[in-house]
Amino acid sequence: MTELRPLDSGFMELEDADRHISLGIGAVAILSGSPPSRDEFTGILARGVQRNARLRQKVRRAPLDLVAPVWEPDPNFDLAHHIRWTALPTPGDEPALCELVATELEERLDRDHPLWQCVVVEHLAGDRWALLVKAHHSLVDGVSGISVFRNLCDTVREEPEKAAPEPQSRVEPQSSVEPQWLDVVREVTRLPFTVPRSVLGIARGLAPLASAAMSPATECSLNGPIGRQRRYVVARAALSDVHEIGAVFGVTVNDVVLAAVAAAYRDLLIGRNERPAPDTLRILVPVSMRSDEAKHLLDNRVSAMLPFLPIDVRDPVERLDTIRQRMARHKSGGEAQAENSVLGLAGRMPFAPMAWSLRLLARFPQRTVGALVTNVPGPRDRLSVRGREVLELLPATPIAMRLRTAVAILSYAGHLTFGITGDYDTAPDIAVLAEGIEREIRRLREHAAIRRPARPEVSGS
Numbered sequence: 497m498t499e500l501r502p503l504d505s506g507f508m509e510l511e512d513a514d515r516h517i518s519l520g521i522g523a524v525a526i527l528s529g530s531p532p533s534r535d536e537f538t539g540i541l542a543r544g545v546q547r548n549a550r551l552r553q554k555v556r557r558a559p560l561d562l563v564a565p566v567w568e569p570d571p572n573f574d575l576a577h578h579i580r581w582t583a584l585p586t587p588g589d590e591p592a593l594c595e596l597v598a599t600e601l602e603e604r605l606d607r608d609h610p611l612w613q614c615v616v617v618e619h620l621a622g623d624r625w626a627l628l629v630k631a632h633h634s635l636v637d638g639v640s641g642i643s644v645f646r647n648l649c650d651t652v653r654e655e656p657e658k659a660a661p662e663p664q665s666r667v668e669p670q671s672s673v674e675p676q677w678l679d680v681v682r683e684v685t686r687l688p689f690t691v692p693r694s695v696l697g698i699a700r701g702l703a704p705l706a707s708a709a710m711s712p713a714t715e716c717s718l719n720g721p722i723g724r725q726r727r728y729v730v731a732r733a734a735l736s737d738v739h740e741i742g743a744v745f746g747v748t749v750n751d752v753v754l755a756a757v758a759a760a761y762r763d764l765l766i767g768r769n770e771r772p773a774p775d776t777l778r779i780l781v782p783v784s785m786r787s788d789e790a791k792h793l794l795d796n797r798v799s800a801m802l803p804f805l806p807i808d809v810r811d812p813v814e815r816l817d818t819i820r821q822r823m824a825r826h827k828s829g830g831e832a833q834a835e836n837s838v839l840g841l842a843g844r845m846p847f848a849p850m851a852w853s854l855r856l857l858a859r860f861p862q863r864t865v866g867a868l869v870t871n872v873p874g875p876r877d878r879l880s881v882r883g884r885e886v887l888e889l890l891p892a893t894p895i896a897m898r899l900r901t902a903v904a905i906l907s908y909a910g911h912l913t914f915g916i917t918g919d920y921d922t923a924p925d926i927a928v929l930a931e932g933i934e935r936e937i938r939r940l941r942e943h944a945a946i947r948r949p950a951r952p953e954v955s956g957s
Contacts, residue, residue, distance in 0.1 A: 497566040500555065500634065503796040505565055507633040508555070510896060511604070513859055516724050518604040520613075521638070522630035522892040523645050523906070524597055524915075527884045531616050531625040538575055540882060541614060544647035545575065550635065550794040551644070554610050570610055577609045581616045588621040590730065597892050598728040600628055601917060611635045612644065624887065633894070637796040638872035638904070639784055644794070649879040649886070714776045717768055717922070718761075718866040719898050725920030730890055731930035733912045733937045741937070744944040745813070747820045750871055752940065753905055753912070754781075754823070755816040757869050758805040759939075760932030765807065767928055772807040777866045779805055780899075784872075801826045802865065812939045861898055868893065868902040878909050891915040901926060903933075 500508075511519045531537065545551045553567040584592045596617060605611045611632035620626050629645045636644060738752045747755075757779075762772045770776075782798045803826050806818040870893060879886040891904035892915050900919040905912055914933050918926035 497556075497568045498553075499564045499566050501796065503798070504634040507796070508565070514896065516722055517894065517896040518602060519633040519894050519896060520601065520603070520605050520611075520630045521633055521636065521641055521894060522597070522600065522628055523641060524593070524890040524892060525627045525629070525645065525879075525881070525886050526593075526620065526888040526890070527625055527627065527881060527886055529623060529625070529884045531618060531627075531884075532882050534581065536882065537616060538579065540648055541575055541579065544644075547647050548644075548794060551610055551612060555607060555634070573610065577606070578613050579616070580613065581618070583618040584620055586619075588619045593617065593620060593626060594728045594730065597628065597890070597915075598726040598917070598920075600630060601726045601728065601892055601894055602724055605630070605632050625884075627881070628892075630892075631794075633796070636794050637784070637798050638782070638870055638891070638893075638906075639797075640794050642872065642874055642906075645889075646875065646879070649881055650883065714773050715863070716765065716770055716776050716866065718765075718777065718900055719863055720900060720922060721861075721898065722895060722900055722919040723921050726895070727918040727920050727923060727926055728892065729916045729918075729927050729930045731914035731916065731933040733914075733934065735907060735910050735912055737937060737941045738912060740948075741816075741940045741944045744947050745816055745820075745940075747816060748823075751816065751820045751823060752937070753871055754803075754805065754869065755812070755819045755940065756933045756936040757903055757914075757929075758807050758809075758815055758819065759812065759936035760929040761805060761867065762807040763932040764925060764928045767925060774806070774808045775804060777805045777807050778802055778864060780865045780868045782868075782870045812936060813943050816940060863898070865897070865899065868895070868899055869905075870903070871905040872907075874906045874908040876907075876909065888913060893917055895919060901929065903929065 507519050511517060532540065549569075550567060552570060552573045554570045555565050556568050557565040582596070584596065600615060605613060612635060613630050615628040615630070617626035617628065627645075627648075629641075629648070631641055631644060733756075735749075738749050741747070741752050742749055758777075761777055765772045765776070779802070781801045781803065783800060784798055801823075803822050806815050806822070809815040809818055872891060874889055886908075888911070889906055889908040890913050891906040893902050893904035895902045895917050900923045902917045904915045904917075906915070914930065916926050916929050918924075
């Protein structure tokens with residue numbers, strides 16, 4: 497058995513605190529042709545699951561969360577719990593697929609079993625089908641979530657079979673599933689001595705993030721209570737266009753992506769008759785802290801930054817440069833490293849006060865952040881599943897903590913896809929975000945073409 501890392505268990509606490517949310521994150525693969533038979537797909541999935549023991553484990557929690565929850569083997573593991581077949585109604589177009597993805601984002605995963613699911617979607621227009629792979633955020637982050645899908649692909653399955661290594665934090669096996677009462681007593685007796693030292697360390701580590709967390713953004717319609725239902729739309733861009741914009745203006749791919757998202761949110765707020773002020777939209781930007789050695793481990797290894805998007809800036813090039821400056825400032829300020837050190841400190845704290853604190857904090861309405869924007873690097877090469885080519889990969893991310901919209905970006909085989917999730921009742925206009933992202937990248941591409949130095953003509957001999 498293995499203890500959940502602090503961030504992993506934190507996602508379970510967050511889900512428990514709000515009955516309206518589900519913290520399953522997903523990737524939707526759109527594939528050519530027709531899907532395999534049910535028996536054939538079960539065989540594909542069985543081989544993929546065999547590669548990682550975590551996919552055969554469920555979570556066991558102690559009473560009152562006095563000790564950390566653990567991953568333990570599911571004695572009744574059955575692939576049938578994790579496979580579902582469905583079909584799109586005619587005409588099987590993208591709106592129908594997006595509606596199905598939104599519905600999947602609403603549904604909580606069953607904690608009596610390992611926290612993942614595969615949904616095979618038939619009757620997609622254009623002689624295609626789709627495969628949605630969904631896992632709880634306590635099990636995966638964006639990078640490790642993609643590794644789950646890759647385990648089902650031909651290019652991965654042809655590699656030598658080997659199980660992924662287990663995380664370092666372990667607990668000894670026990671003969672029954674009863675709580676480890678000796679550990680409970682030990683944790684409780686340590687509280688008066690360990691909590692003050694841990695809290696002091698965390699306070700110091702959080703210094704770079706404190707000013708952001710303590711200064712709420714201007715109130716706007718992007719932050720507020722959310723319901724159970726979701727909406728989902730997709731935007732697309734060519735990675736070559738984004739690279740060219742970056743080369744001309746001396747910015748990163750992530751800078752271009754955030755500039756496009758900023759323009760889209762500016763359009764959204766103006767369409768709602770709200771003024772896009774400088775301090776209106778602070779976003780949560782996850783930062784991967786995962787090493788190459790840990791890329792196949794199923795857990796969360798992320799930190800975060802909290803920049804303001806310059807939605808008040810009208811000019812696209814000026815907005816892009818403002819993004820570049822702000823992100824450079826946040827990176828040099830060490831926000832991500834500070835939060836990562838805090839997560840390390842949390843791993844040495846007694847679990848009970850941390851879990852209780854998270855549960856309490858989750859019930860207080862946060863007004864600091866207005867949206868989530870996460871950028872995940874995906875496979876560069878074309879993938880296939882039993883010879884069927886993966887045409888596209890679409891990211892699907894949940895919303896929580898009063899964030900009524902979230903944007904996930906995933907790269908695959910020279911393309912970027914933006915999966916945009918919104919609360920059904922309070923964000924009915926998220927198509928504006930998709931249109932705004934695509935329009936802004938076209939604008940920046942046009943500006944880059946104007947600024948790009950002309951290639952010298954080669955004179956004939």
